[in-house]
Amino acid sequence: MRCPKCLLCLSALLTLLGLKVYIEWTSESRLSKAYPGPRGTLSGPTSASTEPTLPANLSARLGQTGPLPSAYWNQQQWRLRALPSENSAEAGGCQAWGAAAAAEIPDFTSYPEDLRRFLLSAACRSFPQWLPEGSQVASCSDTNVPFLLLAVKSEPGRFAERQAVRETWGRPAPGIRRLFLLGSPVGEGGPDLRSLVAWESRRYNDLLLWDFLDVPYNRTLKDLLLLTWLGHHCPEVNFVLQAQDDAFVHMPALLDHLQALPPTWARSLYLGEVFTQAKPLRKPGGPFYVPGSFFEGGYPAYASGGGYVIAGRLAPWLLQAAARVAPFPFDDVYTGLCFRALGLVPRTHPGFLTAWPADRTTDPCTLRDLLLVRPLSPQDSIRLWRQLQELQPQC
Numbered sequence: 278m279r280c281p282k283c284l285l286c287l288s289a290l291l292t293l294l295g296l297k298v299y300i301e302w303t304s305e306s307r308l309s310k311a312y313p314g315p316r317g318t319l320s321g322p323t324s325a326s327t328e329p330t331l332p333a334n335l336s337a338r339l340g341q342t343g344p345l346p347s348a349y350w351n352q353q354q355w356r357l358r359a360l361p362s363e364n365s366a367e368a369g370g371c372q373a374w375g376a377a378a379a380a381e382i383p384d385f386t387s388y389p390e391d392l393r394r395f396l397l398s399a400a401c402r403s404f405p406q407w408l409p410e411g412s413q414v415a416s417c418s419d420t421n422v423p424f425l426l427l428a429v430k431s432e433p434g435r436f437a438e439r440q441a442v443r444e445t446w447g448r449p450a451p452g453i454r455r456l457f458l459l460g461s462p463v464g465e466g467g468p469d470l471r472s473l474v475a476w477e478s479r480r481y482n483d484l485l486l487w488d489f490l491d492v493p494y495n496r497t498l499k500d501l502l503l504l505t506w507l508g509h510h511c512p513e514v515n516f517v518l519q520a521q522d523d524a525f526v527h528m529p530a531l532l533d534h535l536q537a538l539p540p541t542w543a544r545s546l547y548l549g550e551v552f553t554q555a556k557p558l559r560k561p562g563g564p565f566y567v568p569g570s571f572f573e574g575g576y577p578a579y580a581s582g583g584g585y586v587i588a589g590r591l592a593p594w595l596l597q598a599a600a601r602v603a604p605f606p607f608d609d610v611y612t613g614l615c616f617r618a619l620g621l622v623p624r625t626h627p628g629f630l631t632a633w634p635a636d637r638t639t640d641p642c643t644l645r646d647l648l649l650v651r652p653l654s655p656q657d658s659i660r661l662w663r664q665l666q667e668l669q670p671q672c
């Protein structure tokens with residue numbers, strides 16, 4: 278033998294490797310034995326911490342470790358201590374942030390109009406509630422804290438979508454609370470939906486309305502204002518589902534899954550259809566266009582905004598993170614950034630399908646394992662709801 282030491286090294290290495298595999302195998306099988314997921318659908322474990330923390334320097338957390346790109350967002354995030362608020366003493370308050378962005382981004386005038394508008398007001402985040410007379414959105418009472426709050430992002434004119442949710446998966450049920458998140462019913466250039474929305478609000482008491490323009494680029498406002506509302510009116514809620522109004526939720530399957538989660542996962546939950554390798558789209562005029570002068574790098578792992586579930590106790594943490602994460606135009610990517618700032622990772626579940634081909638609604642047996650699908654028309658939601666009621670036991 279020419280190299281007895283090599284042989285020794287090799288066998289030691291192999292032993293270590295075997296030990297590692299054994300340890301991983303036993304700890305994983307322990308986990309799945311202790312917490313059998315409904316139909317074995319628990320998603321794979323990740324090695325991240327399960328308690329939120331917010332370090333003083335967020336740059337490393339947000340992946341900014343290499344040379345600093347010159348893009349505006351990256352530069353801002355590097356320098357940002359906290360976003361100016363409405364009442365901040367800084368000259369101009371929240372408006373100043375947008376004005377500075379417009380002045381400092383060299384090709385700002387070539388940005389699409391909605392992105393320009395977003396940036397101009399992106400740091401302005403507190404808006405009053407729009408509460409029509411006679412309507413009331415009750416707080417969660419001490420005796421009736423919901424297990425799951427359904428927070429559905431809608432828009433004032435989408436009456437049919439909201440009604441379909443009320444008639445199907447958003448029906449009143451023990452432990453469940455339903456709320457729709459909306460901006461102002463006045464809109465830009467009309468029509469004036471104030472009296473219709475006021476009637477709806479009195480009839481159902483499930484509309485949370487705020488006085489800002491309800492456009493897709495303002496969806497992050499709904500997230501942040503909901504988190505603030507939760508802190509005041511529903512701090513003990515276990516889980517919050519954030520969904521679009523064209524989503525369909527298979528409630529029994531979702532509730533089974535949430536109830537079976539290991540407690541450590543449940544405490545820091547961020548669950549949905551997770552994108553891990555997403556990058557900004559660079560086609561001017563195309564959907565989700567992000568100019569290179571605004572943002573460089575990849576997106577954080579994030580759960581698709583079509584629908585995801587978070588742990589209720591994270592609400593104050595997310596608000597703290599949001600004060601220190603530079604504004605980003607897409608609500609779901611921004612939520613991903615805030616979770617990343619807290620050191621928490623999203624968990625993916627194959628039952629969340631946020632780009633679901635509608636023709637699949639015809640096969641009832643595939644439905645059983647679904648948790649959330651979209652987009653569905655109000656009529657398709659009602660049809661799917663009926664199919665699920667009639668689901669045969671052989672499925």
Ligand SMILES: *[C@@H]1O[C@H](CO)[C@@H](O)[C@H](O)[C@H]1NC(C)=O
Pocket residue numbers: 334335336337341342
């Ligand atoms: C923040 O972290 C980054 C990346 O680790 C580092 O380069 C930078 O110097 C830190 N900034 C401060 C103010 O400590």
Ligand SMILES: *[C@@H]1O[C@H](CO)[C@@H](O)[C@H](O)[C@H]1NC(C)=O
Pocket residue numbers: 391392394395398488489490491492494495
């Ligand atoms: C969001 O709402 C605010 C307040 O109504 C408005 O000033 C801003 O322009 C809106 N954002 C977009 C992108 O339209």
